[in-house]
Amino acid sequence: MSSQTAWFFLSLSLLPLICFSSVHGAVSPAKQSFKNAYATMMYMGTPRDYEFYVAIRVMLKSLVRLKVNADLVLIASADVPRRWIRTLNEDGVIVKTVDNIKNPYANRRGFQKRFTLTLNKLYAWTLVEYERVVMLDADNLFVQNTDELFQCGEFCAAFINPCVFHTGLFVLKPSETVFRRMIHEVTSMRHNLDGADQGFLVSYFDDLLDRPMFHPPANGSIIDGLYRLPLGYQMDASYFYLKLKWRVPCGPNSVITFPSQPWLKPWYWWSWPVLPLGLQWHEQRLHTIGYGAEMPLIVLESLFYLVTMAVTLIAFKGFQPTLSKFCLTKSELSFSFYPLVLKSLVLSSMLGSYILPFFLVPRTIHPLMGWGLYLLGSMSFVIVIKNAFQLPTLPIFTPWLGITGSLIAMAFPLYTNGIVRALSVGAYAFFAAPFVWWALTKLMSYVDLLVEREALRIWGASEPQFQLMKLC
Incomplete structure (x- = not known):
């Protein structure tokens, strides 16, 4: 075999490896392009790491859509998954890997x-290659471009609380000297109300409340000193829920923040319509990173529920329940507690049919898809229970109809303000409660009749003269 032929076959054998390397190789990290930066941080070790990763991507990509004149920087702890880093690099984000700051x-x-x-947020002061950095939490929703913030001084933050500024967004001038001083203060256990970045920075910049309000100079110049930011740069979502509209008179209405409990952040599908602004966050996700990562799971889960309903309706056709099918014998039926056991079984099955689908829905999908998938899943499980116990239709589906109605009541778009909305939802709950109670009593009555009929059948007695009428 000639050397040229040998080289040909060798190259051919290495072709798959070369292709694989080109596809899965490291993505070239983004490089600095601007003198200012929007930065955020990511660390691992919480039950919500993936959700915050999604939120960070949406926020940074939304800044790209707003055509900001600044770099996008992520301060990432060393244990952030490499595939996430690679994806963020593809999004044009500059990733700075750091060691976690020990929290005393x-x-x-x-x-x-x-x-x-x-406290890893303090690493923002080490980004000395930039003149100004706007440090962000992942739960910021940008409504418009905020590049004028880069004209602010050494430290600027907004006061959501009348006396305590919020560290979900602040402007800083990077400085290694300031960073080292802060680390010294941390190790010295400086006063900190919550033990987090919020408490530390509030203690460190303890006179910010007395500083003047920031107004960007018209000539684009950069000012020095410490300033308070207008509330329009950190519009607390709770302000919206009172009027169902924004009325923040100070500063441009540029950034919405969600300083709520972690499980009510806007990226969770169940946050809407409980919190109406959740839908606005998902609109940004739809136009930035989309939902491609979750769609295969959504399709498979939907098919599972549809197949479950179809199989149940076919398998239980003509099925007549008897307690012997539930492993109850003649001697066991003689004990009076078995009606209670059967009632408990029915109630626990119903409860599970509404709880289990909630945890099976991917957490960060669009609320309309999330609630649709939840209602489909709960319906499929309710159908299984209905056919297994031959329960009446309307009582068993009353909770499902009640949940659907509550979603409609909360999502109704014509409320004039949050008070009317809250009163309407409360009124719905008040009028729906008797129907739920009626359904519960009907189901328990049906179980009693089922136990009585089965006892007569097993003990050899003739069937009662009355027929077991369907309750609905």
Whole structure:
């Protein structure tokens, strides 16, 4: 065999490896292009790591859509998955890998573990290649471009609380000297209300409340000093829920923030329509990263529920329930507690049919898809229970109809303000409660009749003269 032929076959054998390397190789990291930056941080170790990863991608991609004149920087702990880093690099994000700052407040009584690594936010002061950095939490929703913030001074933040500024968005001038001083203050256990970045920075910049309000100079110049930011740069979502519209008179209405409990952040599908602004966040996701990652699971789960309903309706056709099918014998039926056992079984099955689908829905999908999938899943399980116990249709489906009605009541778009909305939802709950109670009593009555008929059948007695009428 000639050398040229040997080289040909060798190249051919290595072709798959070359192709694989080209597809799965490391993505070239983004490089600095601007003198300012929007930055956020990511660390691992919480039950919600993936959700915050999604939220960070949506926020940073939304800044790209707003055509900001600044770099996008992620301060990432060393244990952030490499595939996430690669995806963020593809999004044009500059990733700075750092070691976690040890939190000396973590052993303090009442400390919340979710704040353990939030002091990594102090690494923003090490981004000395930039003139100004706007540091962000993942739960910011940008309504418009905010590049004028880069004209602010050494530290600028907005006061959501009348006396305490919020660290979900603040402007800083990077400085290694300031960073080292802060780390020294951390190790010295400087006063910190919550043991997190919020408490530390409020203590460090303790006179910010007395500083002047920031107004960007018309000539585009950069100012020095410490400033308070207008509330329009950190519009607390709770302000919206009172009027169901934004009326923030100070500063441009540029950024919405969601400083709520972690499980009510806007990226969770169940946050809407409980919190109406959740839909606005998902609109941004739809136009940035989309839902391609979750769609295969959604399709498979939907097919599972549809097949479950179809198989149930076919398999239980003509099925007549007897307690012997539930492993109850003649001697066991003589005990009076078996009606209670059967009632408990029916109630627990019903409860499970509404709880289990909730946890099977992917957490960060669009609320309309999430609630649709939840209602489909709960319906499929309710159909299984109905056919297994031959329960009456309307009582068994009353809770499902009640949940659907509550969603409609909360999502109704014509409420004039949040008070009317809250009263309407409360009125719906008040009028729906008797129907739920009626359904429960009907189901329990049906179970009693089922037990009585089965007892007569097993003990050899003739069937009662009355027929077991369907309750609905």
